Amino acid sequence: MLNPLFFSLIEDFKIPIKWQNALKLLPQETVLGEEEFNHLLNKYVPSLGSQQVTRIKEAAAIVFYHQQTDCPVVQTLCCDDAPQFKLITADRALCWVHEGRHYKKLSPMFHCHQTILGKFIKEFWDYYRELLAYKDAPSPEAAILLRSKFRLLFETPSGYELLDERKQLTAVKEFELLRVLEHPELPLHNNPAELAARTMVQRRNISYATQTIEGTQAWDTFMSLVATARQLGISFFDYVRDRISQLGIIPSLSTIIHEKSALYPLGLSWQPD
Numbered sequence: 001m002l003n004p005l006f007f008s009l010i011e012d013f014k015i016p017i018k019w020q021n022a023l024k025l026l027p028q029e030t031v032l033g034e035e036e037f038n039h040l041l042n043k044y045v046p047s048l049g050s051q052q053v054t055r056i057k058e059a060a061a062i063v064f065y066h067q068q069t070d071c072p073v074v075q076t077l078c079c080d081d082a083p084q085f086k087l088i089t090a091d092r093a094l095c096w097v098h099e100g101r102h103y104k105k106l107s108p109m110f111h112c113h114q115t116i117l118g119k120f121i122k123e124f125w126d127y128y129r130e131l132l133a134y135k136d137a138p139s140p141e142a143a144i145l146l147r148s149k150f151r152l153l154f155e156t157p158s159g160y161e162l163l164d165e166r167k168q169l170t171a172v173k174e175f176e177l178l179r180v181l182e183h184p185e186l187p188l189h190n191n192p193a194e195l196a197a198r199t200m201v202q203r204r205n206i207s208y209a210t211q212t213i214e215g216t217q218a219w220d221t222f223m224s225l226v227a228t229a230r231q232l233g234i235s236f237f238d239y240v241r242d243r244i245s246q247l248g249i250i251p252s253l254s255t256i257i258h259e260k261s262a263l264y265p266l267g268l269s270w271q272p273d
């Protein structure tokens with residue numbers, strides 16, 4: 001779909017002005033299928049490079065996602081700071097584990113710098129544990145104190161130049177790293193998503209790839225079922241046996257998800273007062 005958000009996105013994606021103007025000739029506020037959209041692109045912007053076409057399709061897909069009503073639109077994505085995750089959601093919460101890895105890559109040669117780095121890394125993870133404690137007992141006063149400690153930790157010179165340069169890069173991410181202060185139900189890292197993706201990678205390494213579209217769909221379906229059952233604490237073997245034998249002892253996974261999610265205040269801080 002093309003709308004004002006689409007044109008804002010392709011401007012961020014550095015699509016040249018002349019192609020932005022040409023895209024305004026396409027149907028606006030209209031859901032377009034892939035074949036139809038490709039035909040319109042070939043007609044109105046035939047000279048675009050493959051990378052620019054990809055950016056345009058990504059922008060149109062993001063716009064469609066935000067206006068569809070078939071599934072809830074995610075407000076905030078918890079991820080690392082890779083560029084491909086930007087703009088998918090209105091907000092981002094950056095992963096503290098990924099941020100900490102940047103400091104592990106520093107390799108100071110001098111003992112004094114090694115001492116400074118070791119002290120900072122300890123302070124880094126001490127602060128992380130304070131954020132974890134805040135999630136259990138959030139308050140406006142604690143949020144103000146933690147923001148102040150963040151700036152003190154990442155803006156105070158240490159005397160180790162490479163460390164200070166790295167700290168400055170972290171300091172500019174304050175808003176994304178401290179999103180949890182506004183929404184305590186957000187996670188501080190995206191390790192569960194990383195581990196879930198690893199399962200698929202391991203499966204691909206074993207059997208390389210599928211041969212047909214149907215095989216790919218079946219693969220994705222069963223991998224999703226395995227991961228979902230694991231997250232819900234259900235034996236996948238028991239689940240499949242229950243479905244094949246039509247016993248109906250195990251409720252649908254969607255029912256279990258709704259029941260378990262009702263126990264947690266997910267999205268509570270987004271609700272109007």
